[in-house]
Amino acid sequence: MKDERHAYILEQLEKRGKVMVTALANEQFVTPETIRRDLAELEMNDLLTRVHGGAVPYIPSQKEMVYEKKMLLHLDEKKRLAKQAAAMIQNGDTIAVDVGSTTVHIADMIENLQFVTVVTNSLSAASRFNLAIEEQRLTGQVIMLPGTTNPYQASVKGSYTIEFLQRFNFNRSFLSCGGVTEEAVYDFDMEESLVSEAMMECSQEAILLTDSSKLNKKSVFEICPISKLSTIISDQEKPQDWVNKGYDWINVNATLKREVFN
CATH class of the missing domain: 1.10.10.10 (Winged helix-like DNA-binding domain superfamily/Winged helix DNA-binding domain)
Known part of the structure; x- marks a missing residue:
């Protein structure tokens, strides 16, 4: 319909x-x-x-959609991506979560995780991770990065944000994007792109969450070459014409089909 x-x-x-x-x-x-x-x-x-x-x-x-509007789009797909991402977090991890209408759902998918430190520049993600602690689905702490707020994206960004980030050593960073091609990952806001890049540079693993609507699309600023990612979580298979750059690709729909079949 x-x-x-x-x-x-x-x-x-x-x-x-x-x-x-x-x-x-x-x-x-x-x-x-x-x-x-x-x-x-x-x-x-x-x-x-x-x-x-x-x-x-x-x-x-070239303007980015207001955060509340983005949250309405491809909601089911975003939740499936976030569920897969949450399953990758381990007890004792220190993780970074950037601003995005997909990464924000990771906190909602967490069950029975202990001693996790969450560092984020997303006001919405911080609130949801706090709720996970209140509901005892998570133990640990949430660190909200300093900086200048962007009310249209419910985010924090700027030089203070990047300076503070560089003090961390993350097990995993969970990143969003405005578009991704065979060569690189892109976003709309330059300063938020720099924050995402800093998270990735401070991480042992950099994990990108992207629904299929963003594949083979460029937005204004490049976050990083795609080869710097450890894993891409999407809702479709990797495009056949993309050359393997060394990262893992997880298709959540294929995983879901296997679970239903089994």
Whole structure:
């Protein structure tokens, strides 16, 4: 049904030049909130641009989506990626978690982990890891990095952030991105990219979480060459034309199918 709605929305957008949420909801016999989620997903895939009350044909932009909007996109996929990431954390680990609408779900997936130190520049991730401690799914501590806040991404960044990060030795860092190609990992914000890079440089293992919508896409700033990653967790297989750069690739959908089959 979702695919049919998406096709209908794009067809009507081509005919009308602009579509409205209320009209689409009535025509498709769904709630306005369902249509808003559809428009958000189509916008994330560069198929349209949302405006107040509806959408217009795609207008290219290099601006990053506001954090709350990103959280609505590919939610099920992001949770599966986060569950796989949480399973990689071991008792006694010191981990870094950067800003992202995927990495933020790692804390929600933790069960029965002890003596873990979490260092993050994500206000949302810090709150969720604190909740995991309160609910006794996790013991340890959460360290919120210093710096300047970015209210649009619920993040902290800047020179203080990077300076403080360089004092750590992480077992694992969990990173998000705005896009990833065969050669490199990218993000939208220069300063947040530098924070993610610093986390990776201070880690024994650098683990990237990326859903399939970000594969073979570039955004504004390069975080690192892809060869610096230890593991990529995604919801599809590695593209066939990508040369092996030495990292592991985990397809959570393939893992899920094996679990169901067994």
